[in-house]
Amino acid sequence: MLNLIRNEHMKIYRRLRTWILGGLLIAIVVLAGLFSHSGYQSNEDWKTRAAESIEHNQKELENPDVPAKFKQQMKEGIALQQYMLDHNYPPTDNTLWGGTLSAAGLIIMVTLFTVIIAGDMVAGEFTWGTIKLLLIRPASRAKILLSKYLTTLLFAATLLIVMFITSLIVNGFLYGFQSLNLPHLTVNAAGQVQEGSMLVYVFATYGLKLIELVMIVTMAFMISTVFRSSSLAIGLSIFIMFAGQIITLLLMRYSWGKYFLFANTDLTPYLEGQPLAEGMTLGFSITVLLFYFLLFIVLSWEIFRRRDVAA
Structure with a gap:
């Protein structure tokens, strides 16, 4: 399995496109920090x-x-x-932590760049005709598909770490590092102010955003197993990714709209106790996400297992 994952990593990082996406992400984070600081x-x-x-x-x-x-x-x-x-x-x-929290909104860029990679992971093998060479190896189709999925998630994690470190450094230079020990303040039900770790709060924010990233990337990976054309898989994945939020706004007027995938992908409102719709809880959203996650995984496996590569 490790050899398969290593092989998939080589396929990703030997392409100029990957390094362009990484450089573009760093540039976006730096520019966003500078733009935010302009109104400091x-x-x-x-x-x-x-x-x-x-x-x-x-x-x-x-x-x-x-x-x-x-x-x-x-x-x-x-x-x-x-x-x-x-x-x-x-x-x-107007501190280092404020800038870093604002940069969490740029995780959408990490998601977008990972979707481009995920949409090409399986469909690209059919586009370039390398799928036959891949399947003649002794590894089973299950291991091959799993290695591609894990490699996609590792790539997303790498981009997320690069984005976080870049944001921390950029905002540190812009606002100063003296606010590193600043606590996160909350008010409990009794009206008392409590101090918490700002780093834990930032990690929690990024962690909840990471769940949204994983769900969208898993969906893009599933789409990649359905189509033989990598360009079609990437294009459709990006379209669904952006159209999903618009569809969510239209569906939330109905009671059953809360079961829609994109109505539950963003869990950060639960940090502030403000769910998207009445009746929605963190447990409810996690249950819905688990259902969609298992659905995407099962569909990916069944489609890849039954796919005829002779054509």
């Missing part, structure tokens, strides 16, 4: 702004026309800002 507001007067915000929210709490939901959010905001003032914790927005 110094944290030097953050205490003044925090005090003004607390005063404004306290006045709004006395307004009977403000809905209870917004009042609760204001109370939490007041508690957070007062805690920051008391402990001299500046806002994370």
